[in-house]
Amino acid sequence: MKNYPSVMNKYLSFGGGVNSVAMYFLLMDQGMEPGDPDKGFEAVFVDHGTDWPETYEYVEMFKSKYPLTVLKSKKVLYEYSWDYGIFPSRVARWCTRIHKSEILTKYHQKPCFVMIGFSSDEKHRAKISLNDGEECRWPLIENEIDRNGCKQLIKKHGLPVPRKSGCYICPFQRNGQLRELRKRHPELFCKLEQLENRNNYYRAVYGSSKKWPWVINPYYSFDRPVREVAEKNINQSKLWAEDEYPPCECML
16 A cells, blocks of 8 residues: 555546546545545546446446546537547547546646556556656556456445446447447447548548548557448357457546
8 A cells, every 4th residue: 555645636537447446446445535635535537528328327326426526528529529520549649638638637736646547457557757746646556456356346345347438439449349339329330430431531631541540459450441340240249358459548
């Protein structure tokens, strides 16, 4: 267990997924009171309007039981992407920066600790960060809690384990995630496809020959329309693995 100096405000970056929920309970178990960034910690969720419906349902359920601050992005991420004819980028990650990081940084009272929900399985993602009066900390890593430990911690507190959080237009999705979206939320898949078409139109106007760049990821390269990806083997019994796609900075 690591100590957090009382002179520093403490904020928990809450994404509504397994890691951030487990981190919340870990800090509670260590005697830190939720709801007050000075005396305990304040969990903050940024609503950019493009999370999966299951995540919003879980956040609402969680908020009814425990203190949770919800901040709204000035513009829904999807609408922002539509207006500019773009997709979130794996490289630039402007989506995380504009629709989450900058909102949180503006809200935080500095100096402060910002607690990020990387599990011990993700030690390689934790990098020392001191920026604009904010110092990142990783309670799950510091306490050697892995992904499975996170799930057990949530169950111990009597809550269901949430789905892995993330946007339905996230560029880190794999084919199984797209098939899941096509099956569970066809209306959102339709919006995704419309955004893809708009992005391709803008790329053609500005002279780019490479289409569908957003579905290319470090493990599977699709370079195909999302519908073609989603409808391939759509009737298979197991459509996706729980941790099948790599984590984005916002997938906590």
